Amino acid sequence: MNRRVSRGIAEGVTVVIAAVVAFPLYWMVLTALKPDAEVISTDPRPWTLAPTLDSFVRALTVQSFGRYLLNSIVVAVAVVLLSLLISFLAATALTRFRFRSRTTLLIMLLVVQMVPVEALTIPLFFLMQSVRDVAPVFGLNHLGSLVLVHLAFSLPFAIWMLRGFVAAVPVELEEAATLDGASRSRFLWSVLFPLVAPGLVATSVLSFIHAWNDFLFAKTFIISAAENQTLPLALQVFVKPDQNDWGAIMAGSTLMTIPVLVFFILVQRRLVAGLAGAVKS
Amino acid sequence: MTVVARRARGATSGAGRLAVALLSPTFVVLALVVGYPLVAALRESVFREGTDLDESGFVVEGARFVGVDNYASVFAGESAVRFWNAFSNTTVFTVITVSLEVVIGVGMALVMHHALCWRGVVRASILVPWAVPTAVSALLWRWIFQADGVANSIIGQQVLWTTEGWQAKFAIILADVWKTAPFVGLLVLAGLQIIPNDVYEAARVDGASPWRQFWRITLPLVKPALLVAVLFRVLDALRMFDLPYVLIGPRKASAETLSMLAFEEAASLRFGPAAAYATLLFVYVAVTALVFVRLLGADVIGAARERAAKR
Numbered sequence: 109m110n111r112r113v114s115r116g117i118a119e120g121v122t123v124v125i126a127a128v129v130a131f132p133l134y135w136m137v138l139t140a141l142k143p144d145a146e147v148i149s150t151d152p153r154p155w156t157l158a159p160t161l162d163s164f165v166r167a168l169t170v171q172s173f174g175r176y177l178l179n180s181i182v183v184a185v186a187v188v189l190l191s192l193l194i195s196f197l198a199a200t201a202l203t204r205f206r207f208r209s210r211t212t213l214l215i216m217l218l219v220v221q222m223v224p225v226e227a228l229t230i231p232l233f234f235l236m237q238s239v240r241d242v243a244p245v246f247g248l249n250h251l252g253s254l255v256l257v258h259l260a261f262s263l264p265f266a267i268w269m270l271r272g273f274v275a276a277v278p279v280e281l282e283e284a285a286t287l288d289g290a291s292r293s294r295f296l297w298s299v300l301f302p303l304v305a306p307g308l309v310a311t312s313v314l315s316f317i318h319a320w321n322d323f324l325f326a327k328t329f330i331i332s333a334a335e336n337q338t339l340p341l342a343l344q345v346f347v348k349p350d351q352n353d354w355g356a357i358m359a360g361s362t363l364m365t366i367p368v369l370v371f372f373i374l375v376q377r378r379l380v381a382g383l384a385g386a387v388k389s
Numbered sequence: 390m391t392v393v394a395r396r397a398r399g400a401t402s403g404a405g406r407l408a409v410a411l412l413s414p415t416f417v418v419l420a421l422v423v424g425y426p427l428v429a430a431l432r433e434s435v436f437r438e439g440t441d442l443d444e445s446g447f448v449v450e451g452a453r454f455v456g457v458d459n460y461a462s463v464f465a466g467e468s469a470v471r472f473w474n475a476f477s478n479t480t481v482f483t484v485i486t487v488s489l490e491v492v493i494g495v496g497m498a499l500v501m502h503h504a505l506c507w508r509g510v511v512r513a514s515i516l517v518p519w520a521v522p523t524a525v526s527a528l529l530w531r532w533i534f535q536a537d538g539v540a541n542s543i544i545g546q547q548v549l550w551t552t553e554g555w556q557a558k559f560a561i562i563l564a565d566v567w568k569t570a571p572f573v574g575l576l577v578l579a580g581l582q583i584i585p586n587d588v589y590e591a592a593r594v595d596g597a598s599p600w601r602q603f604w605r606i607t608l609p610l611v612k613p614a615l616l617v618a619v620l621f622r623v624l625d626a627l628r629m630f631d632l633p634y635v636l637i638g639p640r641k642a643s644a645e646t647l648s649m650l651a652f653e654e655a656a657s658l659r660f661g662p663a664a665a666y667a668t669l670l671f672v673y674v675a676v677t678a679l680v681f682v683r684l685l686g687a688d689v690i691g692a693a694r695e696r697a698a699k700r
Contacts, residue, residue: 114599122500126514132567133517135539136529152539194414201411205404213412220423221621222674224667226630226648230655231426231433231664260422263415265621292407321522323631340524347528354532361525368520373513 133365140164140359147355163355167363172335173342180320180339181367183251187258187319188312191266194259195311196304199270200296204282214271217264225261229328232257236329249333257325262315269314273307274300309375320368339364427671434459434664452661459665472666474642475650476673481558482633482646483626486565491619493566494573495611499603501574502581512578519571527635530564534636551636557643561633565626573618580614581607620681627674647673 139147141159167173202210233248239256240247246256277300285295301308323340330336343360346353436452437459463472501512518526533540534550541547550560584607592602630648637644639653647670654663 118500118503122511125497125500126511129518129567129571130514132526132529132533133521135533136525139532152537152542154539194418197411198415201408205408207405207408218678219675220419221624222628222671222678223423223427224628224648224651224670224674226628226652228426228430228667229652230660231429232422234429235421235426256418257422260418263418267415268617317520321524323522323524323635340522343524343528357528358532361528364525365521368522369513369517372516372520 136358136365137362139354140362142355144355163359164363166353166356167346167360173339173360173363175335176337176339176342177363177367179251179336180364183254183258183338184316184319186251186255187262188315190255190259191262191315192308192312195263195266195270196301196308197296198263198267199274200300202267203271203274214268217267220261220264226324229324232325233328248329249331249336251336253329254319254322254325254338257329258315258319258322262318265314266311269311270304270307273304277303313372313375316371317368430664430667432664433660434668435661437661455661459661460669462662463665463669468662471642471645471650472669475645475647478558478644479627479629479646479648479670479673482561482565482629483623485562486569486626487619487622489562489566490570490573490622491615493570494618495577495615497570497574498577498581498611499607501578516571516575518568519575521568523568523631524635526564526568527632530560530567531636534560551638553641553643555643557637557641561636561644564636565629565632568632569622569625573615573622576614576618577611580611584610620678623681624674624678627677628670 138154138156140163141161142156143158143160143162146153146156146158147163202213236246236248236253238247239253240249243252244250246252281299281303282295285299286292290298321340322338326338326341330338330341339360343357343364346356346360433452435454435456437455462468497515501508501515521529531551532538535541536547536549538550540550548556550556588606588610589602592606597605628648629646630652633644633646634649634652639645639649647666651663651666651670654660654666
């Protein structure tokens with residue numbers, strides 16, 4: 109009996125927490141669906157009797173939302189793939205090989221996590237300006253510049269996390285593979301890579317969200333190439349002093365959140381298992 | 390490289406070279422995107438732009454070397470007031486949000502771990518705020534905190550949330566906790582996965598209450614995961630930027646953080662002072678991380694060292 113009561117309380121708490129957490133999101137979608145008159149009404153109601161897609165239409169048509177969406181996806185996917193590859197190599201080096209400066213390197217990665225990014229936008233801007241002269245694709249006004257920056261800032265956490273997974277693979281396995289005649293690179297890609305897959309999933313979620321969320325760099329680097337803008341900036345078009353188009357902002361926000369949600373729900377089970385592996389070691 | 394070849398060349402140098410090869414992409418990217426701008430900012434912080442007169446009365450243009458002048462001017466007069474205000478805002482936000490996030494995050498993790506029905510839905514709905522882009526969540530909270538917004542109609546008062554005062558701080562803290570408590574929850578949930586069930590079985594047989602089980606088993610075992618989460622959260626919170634920037638707006642004393650201050654200076658083309666602010670913030674974050682690792686999370690780095698020693 110006692111147990112059933114406490115279980116009931118736990119379930120109740122669960123529902124309340126989920127509701128509190130979900131409310132702002134409900135409000136976002138609701139605002140996006142409300143007709144304009146209800147959105148600006150001074151007496152907000154928690155429901156609407158006349159849902160409409162007008163706001164979505166505005167968000168999608170006022171500017172090339174599809175183009176921005178595609179840009180955001182290109183940047184995020186490129187960052188995910190590159191950071192998986194690079195952090196996997198680095199994590200392997202940092203766990204599988206013994207060398208003196210290893211701890212120093214790990215701390216250096218932590219230091220990267222401490223760099224006040226927003227304060228570095230100006231030097232980064234000049235950097236991208238010079239990069240443009242050498243490799244235009246990675247310079248100002250190109251999506252490559254965003255990929256490069258997000259890659260750099262998502263590497264430290266990714267490496268720290270993957271380190272645990274690589275360490276969890278027994279050394280004997282490597283010895284066995286080597287005895288069977290597998291080369292180092294063969295071992296890396298055919299044995300180690302699949303074994304750390306859960307860790308790679310967790311890492312990719314974090315890199316994806318990191319790149320998808322960015323507002324500052326897109327604002328700083330993509331200055332005169334409107335066709336290379338990403339989604340967070342597209343939203344700002346509706347933000348005007350004193351007369352924000354809240355319906356369109358919320359519709360755009362909803363549209364921008366959906367891809368992350370889909371990605372997230374698809375991998376959340378593996379994500380938890382993945383992070384568990386990182387912690388375990 | 391085969392075993393034989395490796396032995397022939399001497400395992401250490403071969404392994405070392407391979408390690409360098411594997412690490413080189415990381416090095417290249419980080420040196421370019423983080424190292425170079427950081428050095429540039431440090432250099433900039435001892436220069437000042439603009440037209441000026443030198444000692445002998447000649448007009449000089451462009452960047453001049455000014456030594457620690459930029460730093461000195463941060464701590465002088467009006468800018469000192471602004472700096473210390475931003476410093477205390479940053480500190481207050483970090484301490485309050487991270488503490489709340491830890492408590493709520495652990496709670497969320499327990500709920501997600503023990504949820505019986507609709508486990509996937511409960512998990513997903515708790516974690517969603519963290520997946521929402523910051524620019525979106527800042528706009529969303531600004532909408533909720535409008536003068537005629539839903540926050541005011543729920544509490545039945547007319548609070549001007551996004552104006553100067555305690556309410557602006559409250560709005561930022563609430564929005565930040567809403568967004569990032571799930572992140573702590575996620576990492577703690579991951580930590581919970583690896584606690585074997587029989588530990589609890591044993592405790593139950595010994596008659597330990599759920600409360601006691603939590604303090605004696607769950608918390609100590611989940612501590613390593615929690616420490617990593619807190620460390621990364623503290624480092625992030627000290628650099629808080631876009632949430633207060635979009636939610637409350639720039640140049641408001643109640644909400645201005647050190648990152649915003651540096652950004653504002655740079656936006657007004659005062660690169661020298663901006664770089665000085667950035668450097669000071671970097672030092673503040675680094676010192677905090679160092680103290681944190683020393684006091685609480687010796688095992689964060691220690692684990693790495695231990696493993697290095699083992700091999």
